[in-house]
Amino acid sequence: MQFQDAFTFPTPLSPETEASARELLRAQQMGQLDLLMGWVQQPERLGKLGGCATELQSLLSEAFELVERAPALAREFLEHWSTTVLLGRLLGPAAVGPGLIQCLMGNLASLLIVQRLRGEVTHGEAFFVTPRTLYCLPRGERLDVRGPGEGRVVWHFSGAECLLSVEGHSGPGLRIPLPLMGDAPVSIQPLPWSETWNVPVLDDSEMLGITGRRDQAGIPDDGSTGTWRPMPLLQSTEEAFHILGKLWPEVLDWARVLLPALVDMGGPENRSVRCSSSYGAGTPVFLTRVANGLEHAEDLVHELQHERMYLLLDSRAFGRWDDSRPEFVSAYRTDPRPLRGVHLGLHSFLAVNRLRLLALDRPEFKQREWRFQLLKSHRCNLLSFRTLLDFERPTPEGRVLLAQMAQALSEQHPLIERVADADMDQAFDTWMKQHFSRVAASGPVVNDAETYMGWREAAVLAARYTQHAGGAA
Known part of the structure; x- marks a missing residue:
């Protein structure tokens, strides 16, 4: 087994061993992606997506077109952690509601939309139907669309132009010249970012289709309900980073490989309700807020151990x-x-x-x-x-x-x-x-x-x- 000496506890990663760990993670993720792509060929799995099945097939067709015409941009889509996480949620055994399916589909399509909005892809035509707010996780950005009506947005890309319309709205669509200019009805803003961990901090776990929470029934109130004031996640995780850097820097070596994002689950009702979650090697870590940075240092060690075990x-x-x-x-x-x-x-x-x-x-x-x-x-x-x-x-x-x-x-x-x-x-x-x-x-x-x-x-x-x-x- 690779990294046998690192199995129980994180060991230091030299540039060479870090590259090996990253390659091992990439091989696991690509194997999972191959499996998910095979599932797309199974009608019974696509059936659970309802009307979105055709949209998923169209989205993946666009990605595979990029493999031929712009392989670097295709790799950005296919090899990013969010692709396997979002596809896995869509195609997994657990039921996913129609509204969440549409959000997940939109977030999957967001990178392909951004690539066209910025003029990085200009060939051929492409259609996408998405919610008005999208999370382009590979680039750490959020897209918001302004426009009439309340339905989903229909994107029709053709050459150097995008026709933007809204489902259920009878008015004419908006023609947007590409690449996108500052006065367009589409805004692209960076997501909140942890400078210490060098990852986005996501405050909306629904963008991943995972709440990260477990049932907290039966946990008694410790008397702090209504009076407890936990720290913002950016502050507590920064404290955790410095604590780990001083006490156990090898954990930070492995975090560079395995931690792609932090997800803020908000402040629980009292101190007794503390939860952290992750969903396999190279997936985001979900955290409830705490009042002490050492608590988040513990939580991150805990979740990175799960991810290391699944990796190694x-x-x-x-x-x-x-x-x-x-x-x-x-x-x-x-x-x-x-x-x-x-x-x-x-x-x-x-x-x-x-x-x-x-x-x-x-x-x-x-x-x-x-x-x-x-x-x-x-x-x-x-x-x-x-x-x-x-x-x-x-x-x-x-x-x-x-x-x-x-x-x-x-x-x-x-x-x-x-x-x-x-x-x-x-x-x-x-x-x-x-x-x-x-x-x-x-x-x-x-x-x-x-x-x-x-x-x-x-x-x-x-x-x-x-x-x-x-x-x-």
Whole structure:
């Protein structure tokens, strides 16, 4: 496996290894794009798009025309992360409403429209039907169309002219000379941008067709509702960038490869509601707002670990990686999870805890709640490791990777346990018993025995696994 030494934690990326990581990501994205293009040929998949199916086929035809006439512009469309994300949302198994389909289609078409508006493509004719606001994600821009009526915009490009009309409006269309001039009824504005992370900050997750949110039902109000004032995302993520640059700069090396955008999910109702999400290697990271930059440093480490695992792991290393049966208690979720979810949780929270240990001298950790969260996530990791030990079927390569995580876990164990006091110990065990009960009430699970709460024993098992399975490294 490439980057085996970087599997558990981010390692420094030289220019050569960064280029290799980018090529690995590009190969994965192009493979996914090939799969999506194959799906376009399946009538049953296109059927879910209704009247937009023809529009999608026309849009892709325009892209493939560029392959012959302007290959650099075609690559800009086909190889950008937003193409696979938006196509995947359109063609995936989950239902997508008609209005959202139109938005996603418009955002897919936006780059092809911009290329023509700016005179970069002048050959042939092209038709697009889109909403009035489009997000050209490959160029970090937003398009807004002014004009009569309220329907969708119809773009008819022919040579050095664009005829702009509105669905349902009987008046004449507007003829726009190309390339676009400043007084045209189409404005193109840059999206908000994080100068530190060098990515756009998107404040409308619907442009991707993904909300990023999970159901927060059952999370108690911590008393801060109505009084809590989280920071703007640009400010908190900039703080997170500087924290990581000081404590763990290797994370920033991998962020350059894997992080294409940040998505602002807004300020949740209170401090207890904190969520981050991502959807595979090279996809945007969705974040709710927080009041402390270290929290977003943790969230970004967490999500980048998910993305790194999807990038680096040969899933054949773990025999149950593709087993989708939700039959395990995960310490990180309140619903039964497949074993893959336990893998992802352990891998990500090992790194979050490494960051917390590096930050242990910061003033946040003078507060009991920060130390309790460190202890809580560590013991959740012990539960996850013991679950994997009992139920996973790793290959020899998989045992080496599991041994890497076991070694990190056993090294962290004494450092983290020493921050706990008796009250924390009791509070965690009470929480964990309640968590087991909540998850088990949602469906049958196979790792709900009291033995999975033997923290010292789990740490010993991790140390032994490192000694035996790690020998294959």
